[in-house]
Amino acid sequence: MSPHEVLRSSFAPLRREDPDMTTTTVPTTGTLLRLATAGSVDDGKSTLVGRLLHDTKSVLSDQLAAVERVSRDRGLTAADLALLTDGLRAEREQGITIDVAYRYFATARRSFVLADCPGHVQYTRNTVTGSSTADVVVLLVDARKGVLEQTRRHLAVTALLRVPHVVVAVNKIDLVDFSAEVFERVNAEVQAVARELGVEDAIAIPVSALDGDNIADRSTRTPWYAGPTLLELLESLPPSDDPTREAFRLPVQLVIRPQGAARDEAHRDYRGYAGHVASGVVRVGDEVVALPSGKRSTVTGIDLGKRSLDEAFAPQSVTLRLADEIDISRGDVIASVADAPEPTQDIRGVVCWLGDAPLRPGQRLLLKHGSRTVQTAVRAIDGALDLDDLQAVPSEALSLNDIGLVTLRLASPVPVENYSTSRRGGSFLLIDAHDGRTVAAGMVGATLPTSADAPTQPEGDEEWDI
Amino acid sequence: MSASTIDELETTAAAADSPTTDHGGRVLSQLDALEAEAILVIREMVGELERPALLFSGGKDSVVMLHLAVKAFWPAPIPFPVLHVDTGHNFPEVLEYRDETVERLGLRLEVASVQDYIDDGRLRERADGLRNALQTQPLLDAINEHRFDGVFGGGRRDEEKARAKERIVSLRDEFGQWDPKNQRPELWNLFNPRHRPGEHVRVFPISNWTEVDVWSYIERENIPLAPLYYAHEREVFQRDGMWLAVGPYSQPREGETVETRLVRYRTVGDMSCTGAVESPARTNAEIVVEVAASTLTERGATRADDRISEAAMEDRKKEGYF
Ligand SMILES: Nc1nc2c(ncn2[C@@H]2O[C@H](COP(=O)(O)OP(=O)(O)O)[C@@H](O)[C@H]2O)c(=O)[nH]1
Ligand SMILES: [Mg+2]
Numbered sequence: 001m002s003p004h005e006v007l008r009s010s011f012a013p014l015r016r017e018d019p020d021m022t023t024t025t026v027p028t029t030g031t032l033l034r035l036a037t038a039g040s041v042d043d044g045k046s047t048l049v050g051r052l053l054h055d056t057k058s059v060l061s062d063q064l065a066a067v068e069r070v071s072r073d074r075g076l077t078a079a080d081l082a083l084l085t086d087g088l089r090a091e092r093e094q095g096i097t098i099d100v101a102y103r104y105f106a107t108a109r110r111s112f113v114l115a116d117c118p119g120h121v122q123y124t125r126n127t128v129t130g131s132s133t134a135d136v137v138v139l140l141v142d143a144r145k146g147v148l149e150q151t152r153r154h155l156a157v158t159a160l161l162r163v164p165h166v167v168v169a170v171n172k173i174d175l176v177d178f179s180a181e182v183f184e185r186v187n188a189e190v191q192a193v194a195r196e197l198g199v200e201d202a203i204a205i206p207v208s209a210l211d212g213d214n215i216a217d218r219s220t221r222t223p224w225y226a227g228p229t230l231l232e233l234l235e236s237l238p239p240s241d242d243p244t245r246e247a248f249r250l251p252v253q254l255v256i257r258p259q260g261a262a263r264d265e266a267h268r269d270y271r272g273y274a275g276h277v278a279s280g281v282v283r284v285g286d287e288v289v290a291l292p293s294g295k296r297s298t299v300t301g302i303d304l305g306k307r308s309l310d311e312a313f314a315p316q317s318v319t320l321r322l323a324d325e326i327d328i329s330r331g332d333v334i335a336s337v338a339d340a341p342e343p344t345q346d347i348r349g350v351v352c353w354l355g356d357a358p359l360r361p362g363q364r365l366l367l368k369h370g371s372r373t374v375q376t377a378v379r380a381i382d383g384a385l386d387l388d389d390l391q392a393v394p395s396e397a398l399s400l401n402d403i404g405l406v407t408l409r410l411a412s413p414v415p416v417e418n419y420s421t422s423r424r425g426g427s428f429l430l431i432d433a434h435d436g437r438t439v440a441a442g443m444v445g446a447t448l449p450t451s452a453d454a455p456t457q458p459e460g461d462e463e464w465d466i
Numbered sequence: 467m468s469a470s471t472i473d474e475l476e477t478t479a480a481a482a483d484s485p486t487t488d489h490g491g492r493v494l495s496q497l498d499a500l501e502a503e504a505i506l507v508i509r510e511m512v513g514e515l516e517r518p519a520l521l522f523s524g525g526k527d528s529v530v531m532l533h534l535a536v537k538a539f540w541p542a543p544i545p546f547p548v549l550h551v552d553t554g555h556n557f558p559e560v561l562e563y564r565d566e567t568v569e570r571l572g573l574r575l576e577v578a579s580v581q582d583y584i585d586d587g588r589l590r591e592r593a594d595g596l597r598n599a600l601q602t603q604p605l606l607d608a609i610n611e612h613r614f615d616g617v618f619g620g621g622r623r624d625e626e627k628a629r630a631k632e633r634i635v636s637l638r639d640e641f642g643q644w645d646p647k648n649q650r651p652e653l654w655n656l657f658n659p660r661h662r663p664g665e666h667v668r669v670f671p672i673s674n675w676t677e678v679d680v681w682s683y684i685e686r687e688n689i690p691l692a693p694l695y696y697a698h699e700r701e702v703f704q705r706d707g708m709w710l711a712v713g714p715y716s717q718p719r720e721g722e723t724v725e726t727r728l729v730r731y732r733t734v735g736d737m738s739c740t741g742a743v744e745s746p747a748r749t750n751a752e753i754v755v756e757v758a759a760s761t762l763t764e765r766g767a768t769r770a771d772d773r774i775s776e777a778a779m780e781d782r783k784k785e786g787y788f
Pocket of ligand 1: 039042082097171172210211
C-alpha cells in the first residue's frame with residue numbers, strides 16, 4: 001500500500017462517489033460567471049470555495065493529495081478544503097486568507113472564475129479587488145454569529161460596486177442543528193442590512209461548507225428548505241449587467257501608426273486607434289466623437305489583428321479606423337455621438353480608501369479613468385460611512401478601509417459618467433504619484449445613505465487652481 | 467426561493483445568451499473574452515511603461531502571449547524586445563523554434579544565459595543538477611541591464627497555488643522580490659503599473675486562462691508550436707513517476723531502464739526536470755480532449771522542481787522568479 005492509500009483510508013471520507021475523479025473543466029458554450037466571496041474571517045469562505053471545487057470534481061488528484069497530506073500533517077481528521085485556495089505559506093501557517101486566490105472551473109452549463117477573498121479588515125483592499133470584477137458576491141455568514149462588522153463592510157462594498165448579484169450563504173448550519181428558525185433569524189438580519197444599503201434581492205441559502213450541505217448536493221438535513229443549492233443558483237443567474245446595452249465608448253490606449261516599420265508595404269499609411277470597447281456596440285459607418293476634443297468623424301474600419309469586423313462590442317479589444325485625420329491620442333475616449341458625456345473637471349463620488357496614510361482635503365493625487373491619468377486635488381471630504389448605523393457622518397479624513405464621499409477637482413476635463421449608468425464609465429483609481437500605489441477605488445456620482453444630506457462646504461476655493 | 471423563480475432565472479439567462487438584437491445582448495465566447503482581456507493588458511502596459519519586454523521561452527504559454535501581442539499592435543510590429551533566460555539545459559527543438567519565431571516576427575531577442583553564470587562562477591551548479599531556480603539571478607540582471615520597467619510573463623493562475631494569488635500587474639521591488647502579503651489593489655480593468663525607480667512590474671496577460679483555454683486557443687488560431695508538444699516516440703526512463711528523456715542532462719541512474727514510448731510534453735522547461743506524459747495525441751484537437759480529461763495538473767504531472775516542497779513556487783517567486 002502506498003503512503004497515499006494509507007492516508008486515504010484513515011481519513012474521513014470526502015463524499016466522493018467516483019474514485020478516479022474526472023475533471024469537469026471541459027470547454028463549455030455557456031457564459032462566464034465571476035464569483036467573489038465576502039464575509040467576516042472564519043465564516044467559511046475558503047472552505048466553501050474548496051467545497052464547490054471539490055463537489056464539482058474540479059480538483060485534480062495531485063492537488064487533492066497535496067491538501068490531504070498537509071491536513072494530515074497538521075493532525076486534522078479530514079482534508080481541510082480551505083487549503084485549496086489558501087496557498088501562501090503565511091496563509092497556511094495562520095489558517096487565514098490574506099489575498100485573493102483565483103480558481104477556475106466549469107460545469108456542463110457554465111464556466112466560473114472564483115475569487116476567494118480575505119475576511120480580515122486589514123485586507124479589505126484585497127476583498128475590494130476581488131469583488132470589483134465580480135458578477136456575484138457570495139456573502140458568508142456564520143449561523144451562530146449572524147451579522148458582524150465585516151459582514152456590513154463587505155455588503156457596503158458590494159452595494160457600492162454595484163455587483164449585479166448577492167447570494168447569502170448562511171453557513172455552519174450543522175453547528176446550529178440545521179435549525180430553520182436560526183436560518184430565518186440570520187437571514188432577516190442580513191436582509192435588513194442589505195435593504196438599508198440598497199441591495200435588492202439577496203437570495204439566502206442554508207449551507208454547511210464543511211460537510212457540503214446545499215453546496216452542489218441538496219441536503220437531506222434541511223428538509224424545510226425548498227430552494228436551490230448554491231451551485232444550481234449560480235448556474236442559473238443571469239450573466240451580469242450587460243455592457244453592450246450601454247452607449248458606445250472606447251478609451252484609446254494607443255495610436256497605431258506603423259509608417260516605415262509596417263511589415264507589409266500596404267500598411268505604411270495605416271492609422272488606427274487601439275482600445276477596448278468599454279461599453280456598447282460600434283459599427284462601420286457610425287458617426288463618433290472624440291472626447292474631450294469634441295471632434296467628430298465616421299468609423300471606416302474595425303480591425304482585430306488581421307481580421308476586419310463589421311461591428312465590435314464590449315468587451316472586445318479592437319482598432320478603429322476613422323474617415324478623418326483628427327487629433328486623437330492615448331487617453332481620449334471615442335464615443336457615440338448621440339449621448340456622449342460632457343467632459344468635466346469636477347467630480348463628486350464615493351471612494352473606498354485603500355491607502356495606509358489617511359486621505360485629507362487638499363491632498364494631490366493622480367486619477368486614472370479609462371486610459372487617461374490626470375492630476376487631481378481633493379477639495380472636500382463630504383462624509384464617511386459609519387458601519388454601525390450605516391449612515392454617512394462628517395469626517396475630517398478617510399483612514400484605511402473607510403468608505404467616504406469626496407469632491408475632486410481635476411487638472412483637465414475627463415469624460416466621466418455616473419457609475420450607476422455605467423460601471424466602466426464611472427469607475428476610477430486614485431494613485432499616489434510618489435510611489436505609484438493605488439490608494440482608492442472611486443465611483444463617480446455615487447452617494448452614501450444619509451438622513452440629512454448636508455455636505456461640508458469646500459474651503460479656500462482660490463487655492464484649487466491646478 | 468421557489469422552484470418557479472429558478473425557472474424564470476433560467477429563461478432570463480437563456481434570453482441574454484441569444485445573440486444580436488439591436489439593444490445589446492451580444493455575448494463574447496469565453497476564448498474571445500480572454501483574448502480581449504489579454505490584448506487590453508498588453509496595450510495598456512505599452513501605453514504606461516517606458517521599456518517593457520516579453521519573456522519568451524518558446525513554451526506554449528509564451529507563444530500564445532506573443533501571438534496576442536502580434537494582434538494587439540497589428541499592422542505595426544511588436545514594440546518591445548523578447549527576453550529568454552536560457553538554462554543551458556533547454557530542449558534543442560524548443561531553441562530552434564524560438565529562433566525561427568523571432569526571425570519570422572522580426573523581433574529583437576535578448577538572451578540571459580545561466581550557463582555563462584556557471585562558467586564564470588557567478589552561479590554554482592546545484593547538487594541535484596536542477597537549473598530552474600538558477601534562472602532568477604540572470605533574469606534580474608537582464609532586467610537591470612536593459613532597464614526594463616515591465617516584463618510580460620506567460621504565468622497563469624491555474625498553474626499553481628502561489629500563482630493563483632498573483633495580480634495581473636504585479637509589483638517587484640528593487641531586489642526583484644514579490645511581496646504576496648502586500649499586493650497592490652487591482653480594480654475593475656484599470657491597470658496601474660506605476661512604480662518607484664528601481665522597481666519594476668511583472669505583467670501576466672493570460673492570468674485567467676486555464677490549460678484547456680490555452681490549447682483551445684492554439685487550435686482555434688492554428689498557432690505553430692515546437693514539435694515536442696505532440697505525440698512522438700522518444701527514449702525515456704521513469705523517475706519520480708515522470709518520464710524523463712534520455713539526453714545530455716538527464717541520464718538514467720542505476721535501476722532506471724530506458725524504454726521507447728509514445729510521449730508528448732505538457733510543459734516545456736529544463737530538460738533535467740521536465741517530464742513527458744504518455745500520449746497518442748498528435749493534433750491540437752486531440753490535446754484539448756486529453757487535457758480536459760486529465761486528472762493531474764500540468765505541473766504535478768511534469769515538473770520535478772515543484773515537488774521539492776509545498777511552497778517551492780512561492781519561494782522562488784518571492785526571490786524574483788517568473
Ligand atoms: N462546522 C463547520 N465548520 C466550518 C464550516 N465552514 C467552515 N468551517 C470551519 O471554520 C473555520 C474557518 O473556515 P475558513 O474557510 O478558513 O473561513 P474564512 O476565513 O471565511 O475563509 C475552519 O476551521 C473551517 O473548517 C461549516 O459549514 N461547518
Ligand atoms: Mg479564507
